[in-house]
Amino acid sequence: MEALLTIWSYLPDAISSYLGEPMVWVMLILGTALGYFVGVMPGLGPTMGMALSLGIIYRLPVEQGMALLIGIFVAAVGSGGITASLINIPGTAAAAATCLDGYAMVKQGRGREACGYSVFASVIGTLMATVFIFLIQPFVTTIALKFGDWETFLFCMFGLTVCGSLSGDRPVKGWLAAFIGFFISMCGAESVQSVVRYNFGRSELLSGFNSTVAMLGLFGIGEVLYTLMNKQSTKVEGKAGLPIIKLGVFAQNIANIIKSSLAGIWIGFIPGIGESAACWFSYDIARRSSKSKETFGKGNPEGMIAAEVANNASSVGALIPALSLGIPGSATVAIFISAMYLMGYRPGPTLVMENPGILSGICVLFVVAALGLLVIAFLASSVTLRLLSIPESVLMPLIAVFCAVGAYGTTNTPFSLVQLAFFGILGLLMKIYNYPIAPLVLGMLVGNTADTCLRRALTQYAGNISGMLLRPFGLAVLAALILVTILSIRSDRKSKAASKATSKVGD
């Protein structure tokens, strides 16, 4: 424990090693600018932006690669609310709740104010979650180190169950996506006894599907084709101008900000839910506890602040299980984990022991990227409306080619293009038929770990299975898993009953 607590002492070193290098600043600024661009452009988003950067990251020194990635991550999640406010289309799924009050403000002629609330709340959410992670991560890692193979398996299953059950009103589709992802992850030679599983005679598949190429296909090619499917063009309204930040309003909302941050971090911590659920959850909490409930949806800054603080806190909070257990909390963090592997890190309980300065380094970059977002949002405010006017029909072919180049660059084999095509079509079909992609990605990333851990645990406790089942941490995760399954079945029944009642009323 003491050894883990010393990771805080690496903060000065991290500041000097990361921020002392000019190229890290260049990459951070570039990443933040790129992140802002993909965040405000409807149809792009943090997952696509980060997936596209994977083809570049492994060519860069670790500090620079990390700076580029975190810049994109923070700015893309944080800037989605600007589009949500200005054109009533969330730039990212995480900004969906921001549309309600943000667009209402724009219609009232308070567009610059709406952008100010969105950006500043995003920065606050990121900063609060980063500080929280920095303080809590050593303790979480201490618990994670007590996790054996059995607990890790259960935690993976917990993530998949929660992830599926929170796929809106269609948990069955969420679970199907999760298990299909789980199945895909088992392709190739497994790590316990090197048994080859469905590689279809291709030596390239002996190490399984490449997760980076899969992300580029699912979030890149799939998204490009889906976006281009409809001939809609974005209508941009409003006038350009610097965002207005009313600090007094933020001061009045301190309780709201703290609640939203904690709610966001908590949702981020549970694997697979992601920031898109956090914004609605937090918006609802803010509405319930507000004195002016009736103005929610009509331009109330409380709702905007709650949604934006929560989705950014959630995106950072999703790093907690990722760094301590190697299990991604969201799709964006799934890409973050892939990037960490590309950079030579092994996310999991031993990460901070093998690389004691990594937590401080990540936190420093998050803080600087959040402040960078604030600067970029101000500098780019005049060009944001022009950016939103770029037709998707001109931009999307370029993104498709970047995906192909990135996929080839990741593995240096033409077979990655076949994988890219497969995952691109899969992503497109999933979007068309309303299957959530996040559970599939989570299944792909945790499937192999779950399989290896379960089989190792069973072998380890060969003569004493009850000893495995009665491990205290395992029991706690198992209880949570059962509880979530029961609750999700109950909520599924309730939603079915509600939909039946609605259809009767409709008749």
Added chain:
Amino acid sequence: MKNEKIGRCLEGPIMIVLGIVCLILSLQIRNNPVKVPGFLNVLVQAKMLPIAVSVLVIILGVILTSQLKKGLLVTPSMPKESWIRVLILTLITLVYLIAVYFTGFLIPTFVYCLVMLLYLNWKQKNSILLLAVAAVYTAVTVFLVPWMLNLNLMLF
């Protein structure tokens, strides 16, 4: 009308078939080379979890079918025009990826960018501008970015 109703319920049976295919593939996985004594040997097989997951996919497929049949879930429908458009776009992208596989990035990338831009911006009829945009896109993706990143791209 009846055909449309069947089409709306087809998603569930497709998932069941997918689960069955997964199950068949999982059953074909060979046994572990090293045996573990007793019943545990069955549980630690490399095929055990893939089989379990395939069965879960089949069960969820059955649940999905029943929910679709009862009208609790609805398969999204798209206008024919959107289907044709997405099929053309997917086909162009697939041809591009196959062409890159065999002939490298340079020519297919330029042709792909040009064809996509022409198809998507047909009404603008400014083919010279689109040709220039395609050339810029090709230069950026095939030369500039790989050069900046020291990436050995297969050009031909």
